[in-house]
Amino acid sequence: MNVSQAVKMYITKMAEESGPGMKLLLMDKDTTSIVSMVYGQSEILQKEVYLFERIDSANQGDGLKHLKCIVFLRPTSQNIALLSRELRYPKYGIYYIYFSNIISKVDIKTLAECDEQEVVREVQEFYADYLAVGPYLYSFNITSCTPGLLWESNHLQRCTQGLAALLLSLKKRPVIRYQQNSDPCKRLGENIRQIICRESSLFDFQSGENPTLLLLLDRRDDPVTPLLNQWTYQAMVHELLTIYNNRVNLSNVTGVPKELKEVVLSAEHDEFYAKSLYLNFGEIGQTIKDLMEEFQKKAKSHQKVESISDMKNFVETYPQFKKMSGTVSKHVTVVGELSSMVSRHNLLEVSELEQELACQDEHSKQLQHLRKVLSQESTRHIDAVKLVMLYALRYEKHTNNDTQGLLDILKKMGVAENLTRAVIEIIEYGGTHSRQSDLFGHQDAVKTITKRLFKGLSGVENIYTQHTPLLQETLENIIRGRMRENAYPCLGNDDRFASKRYQNIIVFMVGGTTYEEALCVHNINQSNVGVKVILGGTNIHNSQSFLEDIHAATQGVPRRHTRHIKNV
Numbered sequence: 140m141n142v143s144q145a146v147k148m149y150i151t152k153m154a155e156e157s158g159p160g161m162k163l164l165l166m167d168k169d170t171t172s173i174v175s176m177v178y179g180q181s182e183i184l185q186k187e188v189y190l191f192e193r194i195d196s197a198n199q200g201d202g203l204k205h206l207k208c209i210v211f212l213r214p215t216s217q218n219i220a221l222l223s224r225e226l227r228y229p230k231y232g233i234y235y236i237y238f239s240n241i242i243s244k245v246d247i248k249t250l251a252e253c254d255e256q257e258v259v260r261e262v263q264e265f266y267a268d269y270l271a272v273g274p275y276l277y278s279f280n281i282t283s284c285t286p287g288l289l290w291e292s293n294h295l296q297r298c299t300q301g302l303a304a305l306l307l308s309l310k311k312r313p314v315i316r317y318q319q320n321s322d323p324c325k326r327l328g329e330n331i332r333q334i335i336c337r338e339s340s341l342f343d344f345q346s347g348e349n350p351t352l353l354l355l356l357d358r359r360d361d362p363v364t365p366l367l368n369q370w371t372y373q374a375m376v377h378e379l380l381t382i383y384n385n386r387v388n389l390s391n392v393t394g395v396p397k398e399l400k401e402v403v404l405s406a407e408h409d410e411f412y413a414k415s416l417y418l419n420f421g422e423i424g425q426t427i428k429d430l431m432e433e434f435q436k437k438a439k440s441h442q443k444v445e446s447i448s449d450m451k452n453f454v455e456t457y458p459q460f461k462k463m464s465g466t467v468s469k470h471v472t473v474v475g476e477l478s479s480m481v482s483r484h485n486l487l488e489v490s491e492l493e494q495e496l497a498c499q500d501e502h503s504k505q506l507q508h509l510r511k512v513l514s515q516e517s518t519r520h521i522d523a524v525k526l527v528m529l530y531a532l533r534y535e536k537h538t539n540n541d542t543q544g545l546l547d548i549l550k551k552m553g554v555a556e557n558l559t560r561a562v563i564e565i566i567e568y569g570g571t572h573s574r575q576s577d578l579f580g581h582q583d584a585v586k587t588i589t590k591r592l593f594k595g596l597s598g599v600e601n602i603y604t605q606h607t608p609l610l611q612e613t614l615e616n617i618i619r620g621r622m623r624e625n626a627y628p629c630l631g632n633d634d635r636f637a638s639k640r641y642q643n644i645i646v647f648m649v650g651g652t653t654y655e656e657a658l659c660v661h662n663i664n665q666s667n668v669g670v671k672v673i674l675g676g677t678n679i680h681n682s683q684s685f686l687e688d689i690h691a692a693t694q695g696v697p698r699r700h701t702r703h704i705k706n707v
Contacts, residue, residue: 140643140671142271143407145308147177149237149265153209154186156261157235162207163190165225167218170211170239172280172384176270179408194221204232213268214242219249226253235261239268240304241338268304269675270384273406273416275664276657277305277675280384282684283691284677285650288568290323298677299330302647305675306335306353312342313353313645315630316622320575321357323649328355328630352617352641354627358650358676358688360576361609362569363497363532365653365685366525368490370603372423373416374654376404376473378681379480392476402469411466417658419604420477427474430467485517489526490603496529497606500579502537505530513548520554525682528565533579535570543704561686563701564693570700575626576609610646610674611659617641618663618670644672651688652676 154162164183166174171193174183180191190203194212208231212218226234236250241264250262270278279301284294306313315332317324331353335342358365369375373382380387382404390400406413415426481487492508495501509530513523527549531542542562549559616622620640648656652674660674678684 140309140645140673141274142269142277142305142308142673142675143177143274146173146267146269146271149267149308150174150178150183150211151186153211153235153237153265154183154188157207157209157233160187160207161205162186162188162209163192163203163231164188165192165194165208165210165212167194167212167215169213170267173239173267173270174211176272176385176405177407179405182408194218194225203230206231208232208234210234210236211265212236212238214238214240214246219246223249223253226250226259227255229256229258232258234259237263237265240264240266240300241334241341266304266307269301272385272679273657275660275671275673276652276679277673278652278679279675279677281677282651283688285323286691287695288323288692290326294677295323295327295330298327298647298649299334302327302331302353303334303338305645306331307341309351309645309673310344311351311353311643311645312344313351314639314641315353315355316627317355317630318357318360318575319626319628320573321355321359321649324355324357327647327649328353332630349642350639351643351645352639353645353647354613354617356610356613356646356648358648358652359569359573361574361578362565362689363529363578364606364608364610364655365651365680366529366682367493367497367606367655368486368522368603368682369655370420370490371417371654371658372412372420373404374658375420375477377654377679379477380473381681381683382679387473389472389476392472395472396468399469399472402473404469404473409466411470415470417661420481423474427470430470483517484519484522485512485515486522487603488512488515489518489522492526493529494603494605496526496533500533502534502539506541509545510548513545513552520549520552520558521683521686523549523552524554524558524561524686527562531562531566532569535566546704557690558686561689563698563704564689566701567693567696567698568689572700576613578609606655608653608656608659610648610656611663614644614646614660614663614672617644618667642670644670646672646674648674648676650676650692651678651680651685653680 153164164174171191188209190206194210195217210222212222222236236259247262250259270280272278279297281294281297284291284298312335315328317328369378376382376387380389385403385405387402387404388400389395389402403409404412406416411426411430415423418426489512492505492512495505495508499505509526512518512526527542527545530545531540534540534542546559546562549562613622618640646652646660657674657679660672663672664670680688
């Protein structure tokens with residue numbers, strides 16, 4: 140149950156099964172991202188793959204008959220058409236074709252008819268049809284998957300196919316359970332079950348007494364987690380700078396050198412980042428300091444080149460030295476910008492109030508604190524709106540609710556209309572009417588436990604990370620065999636497994652997951668021997684992408700739960 144290993148194994152097999160010799164890898168837009176998430180360019184060069192092309196590129200090479208062509212594509216109608224044309228007029232000597240998912244017999248026949256010159260040596264299905272973000276985290280990079288709170292058909296199909304490939308790559312035939320009040324989860328589950336039944340020979344895996352659980356959840360059940368500022372390294376970078384396919388754009392950072400305009404943050408290829416993913420911001424400062432001191436020691440040793448032996452040692456260790464130099468520069472730049480943003484935008488106080496709103500029920504005190512923070516010039520408009528959204532969610536049914544007054548303050552601040560409207564949209568999207576879980580009751584219980592655990596401690600853990608995602612409680616109930624059957628019904632004839640304690644759990648979040656939830660899964664995997672949880676979603680949110688998703692989801696949906704709020 141490791142998605143990074145599963146995808147990497149497929150890519151390795153592609154490169155090795157074609158035998159020795161110079162190779163080219165021909166991909167589409169999606170498979171390019173899939174490969175780049177698990178393989179660095181220098182790493183794949185060692186497999187004699189020297190060129191990379193996109194099948195939809197007009198600049199594709201011509202007349203390279205000495206090359207073996209490894210084709211890795213999603214089996215879409217567009218890709219079948221492009222590959223058919225490629226095979227009619229082959230540019231390369233031999234073709235090894237791999238599809239990232241199940242391909243129809245009709246499409247295989249079409250390709251066979253186009254292979255008039257008999258250049259195809261192999262056609263296989265390698266089920267790497269998802270982005271392996273980490274060993275236990277995957278995504279499909281789909282935004283706005285449910286416009287009008289209903290599935291967009293192409294997105295439903297993509298998620299169905301992607302999850303089927305995920306199950307095949309892990310060799311699992313799961314029990315499917317879904318969030319009872321979510322029609323998108325139910326439809327997705329039914330579609331996956333149809334594929335499993337139709338392709339029963341592919342899914343002929345023995346589950347035995349410990350079946351795998353595929354749990355389909357809806358983002359609407361926990362709209363709080365994606366709104367919060369984060370204080371662990373990976374989640375913080377995504378919230379403040381945005382990580383997209385392991386890349387971070389720093390071109391807007393003042394004074395950043397040209398080579399650091401875009402940096403790659405990959406736990407697969409960056410040892411420091413792999414060790415630092417889940418460290419809090421305070422700890423990161425110390426680990427960066429330690430990294431720099433280690434680098435300075437190595438730099439000094441490189442200065443002492445006085446003999447042939449020294450020169451030989453320098454040549455042998457220079458690549459590692461250069462790599463370390465790049466690692467230091469990259470992380471110092473990233474952490475420096477995070478630190479600058481924290482102080483510039485008053486994020487310590489903003490985050491403290493976010494945590495209070497998420498975890499404590501103290502209406503009058505929080506309303507007073509909220510008005511104070513909104514009055515400060517350093518508070519960004521986006522943070523002001525998120526705070527009001529959190530207030531509106533927690534105190535939606537409170538008798539002294541003042542969402543209207545807070546919206547008036549946002550208007551006086553000059554906050555753009557599309558942002559103020561997000562306060563209305565979050566209630567229509569994830570208000571009490573749409574949630575089946577006791578979201579804030581869960582947090583109040585967590586807060587009581589947190590107070591007991593952290594009594595006498597100070598620092599990031601105590602103030603800024605009180606919140607735990609609803610997902611943690613859900614997973615802990617599953618592991619203990621306390622999953623409510625009426626809240627998460629089984630699809631098909633699998634209800635005989637309903638009361639089982641599942642040890643292999645694959646979670647998929649319709650509407651996107653977060654790095655805070657990935658941290659929760661990491662901690663559960665670390666602390667429960669024999670249990671493996673894998674988390675995925677339509678995409679991985681930061682608060683900006685979540686607001687965009689909420690806006691798309693609520694377009695065209697009549698206002699049923701916010702009619703009493705007039706000033707928008």
